[in-house]
Structures are given as C-alpha cells and as structure tokens.
Amino acid sequence: MADPVDRRLWGDRSGAETAQGSAEVAPDASDEAREGLRRAMRRAPSPVSVVTASDGRGEIRGITIGSFTSASLSPPLLSFNISRDAGIYDLLARADRFALHVLHEGQAHLSDRFATPDMPGVEQFRGVDYRVDAQGLPLLADALATFLCARHAAYDAGDHSILLGRVTDIREAAAGKRPLVYFDRSYRRVGKAAQPASFDPARP
Ligand SMILES: Cc1cc2nc3c(=O)[nH]c(=O)nc-3n(C[C@H](O)[C@H](O)[C@H](O)COP(=O)(O)O)c2cc1C
DSSP: OOOOBOHHHHTTOSGGGGOOOOOOOOOOOOHHHHHHHHHHHTTSOEEOEEEEEEOSSSOEEEEEESOOEEEETTTTEEEEEEETTOTTHHHHHHOSEEEEEEOBTTOHHHHHHHHSTTOOHHHHTTTOOEEEOTTOOEEETTOSEEEEEEEEEEEEETTEEEEEEEEEEEEEOOTTOOBEEEETTEEEEOOOOOOOOOOOTTOO
C-alpha cells in the first residue's frame, strides 16, 4: 500500500502529518469511467467556497472549492480536495495557514473568478473586496462564514490531495444570508424544506 500522506505537500512537521490512511492507489480510470463519475456526481449538490492562501511575502491566490466539509469537531478539522494541477497547489504546500470562505447566494461572480483557469493571483483579486491579515492571508469580505485554518494534514487521493485544516478562528455573516450551491452544472439557491414521508407499516 502506498503511503497516503503527501510529504511533498506537508513535509514532516507534526505527528498529525504522519498519520496513516487506508486508501489503496486506484488504477487510472478510463475516459468512460471518468465521465460516468462526473455524470453521477451532477446529482450531488455541493456548497461553494473559496480557499485563499499566501506565502507571507506578497504572493496571494485563491481557488473555488466544492468539496469542502467538516471532518472533525474535536479537534475542529475541515477538509477539501485539491487538484494537483491547481494553480494554488504549490502555494498551499508552502503556506502554514489558509482561509476557507463559504459563499452566499449573491457571490456566484466570486466563484467564477476563482475558478477561472490560469489567472495570476493579483488578477484574481482585482476588484474583489478583501483585506490581508497581519500574516498576509487574503480574507474575502462578506462571506457567509470564514474559517481560518492551520494546516493539519494532507493525503494522496489520485489526481487530487485531501487537505485537512485545523480551524483556529471562525467569522460568520449576520443571519439572513443563504448559501450558494452548485448542482447539475449550475449555481442554485437553497430551496424549501423537504418533509420526510412516513414509512408504510404494511411494507417490509
Ligand atoms: C463550483 C466549483 C467547485 C469546484 N471545486 C473544486 C474542488 O473541490 N477542488 C479543485 O481542485 N477544484 C475545484 N474546482 C475547479 C477549480 O476552481 C478550477 O479548476 C481552478 O481554480 C482553475 O484555476 P487554476 O488554473 O488556477 O488552477 C471547482 C470549480 C467550481 C466552479
């Protein structure tokens, strides 16, 4: 079994980074299998967020992420998957911290901006409302929720890496704003509440 910890990304800095996983390295998928996975994944909605990072010396970058989820409450960990081809990949490899911003339904333009391929970091942030914190990390204004994270671990996952961040601070927008969702290749709003049907006792 391959060591799933991506040492290229995280080095050997803490115990958490040397944790072992159990995923086998899958053989390369055919075009057909890839398309099948893509097609089926269109049925699963995802929250839209933007991850930002900096090298602390003025280089800043962001990326639109749909794979964000909460991974652990204690310690507080979140995770997302990042393509090895992503422009921010090497910056995340060097950065000790990153920020994950959950977008609201009025921020689809930010998702588009940070998903535009091959855009230099300075251009990504042109016209965007943000500030940099004391360590140079860019923080987007007005996100639904912002999670400041210290890097915790990374795991190989085929052509992506699974990144885990330890949440060090959380900022939330005032109540009332709703999340931006990506579903079936387009941006959506969260709809009405669904009521669970009752089970039919006559059926096994
Ligand atoms: C809604 C949405 C969700 C996305 N989710 C991810 C993701 O979870 N991981 C990832 O690596 N790329 C994801 N992408 C793609 C990247 O945002 C995009 O390919 C990348 O930023 C292109 O810019 P680059 O050339 O700087 O890498 C997503 C794009 C969109 C529009």
